[in-house]
Amino acid sequence: MSDNYTYSRPYGEAAFKIALEDNVINQWSDDLKILAMVVSDKDVKAVLADPKISQGSCVKLLMGFLKSKPDNNFLNFMNLLLDNKRMFYMKEISSIFDVLKSNHNNVRVVEVESSHQLSDDQIQSLKELFKNKYQSDIQIDQTINSELIAGIKVKVNDEVIDLSLQNRFNQIKQQLII
Helix, strand or coil, X not given: CHHHHHHHHHHHHHHHHHHHHHCCHXXXXXXXXXXXXXXXXXXXXXXXXXXXXXXXXHHHHHHCCCCCCCCHHHHHHHHHHHHCCCHHXXXXXXXXXXXXXXHHCCEXXXXXXXXXXXXXXXXXXXXXXXXXXXXXXXXEEEEECHHHCCCEEEEECCEEEECCHHHHHHHHHHHHHC
């Protein structure tokens, strides 16, 4: 997976620079997310990988999934990805683009994993806590993981805070083994 990010980083950064210059960051972000979902489909992958299908046809196919007509720079970017056989890294490119977009807008994405759905008050408390810590706007992305039993696991950039009961059990287990 890290190789995918290594190969994708220059494309994600280039896409962000172009979108920033053209002032179409939100448009490109939405389009890249849509294409990331489309390209992950096995049938679309088969069409894109088929050497008998022209690159122009592949671009037309992909552009058919977008809500609005893309600009010329976006079409050129798609052609570049197809030329360099990087279209299958669209998920990573989109992810890198969104991180750059968040940094540009001074928004931190906080991934919260919990054993159950958090209440609005709990989410608001987490937002306030992290807003004060990082001095930026906070976006909470919550996922449910029943294996945590209780508690939460929080990820901000490369920092992970694991306050789950499952983690506590693992720590006790390690202490008993040693």
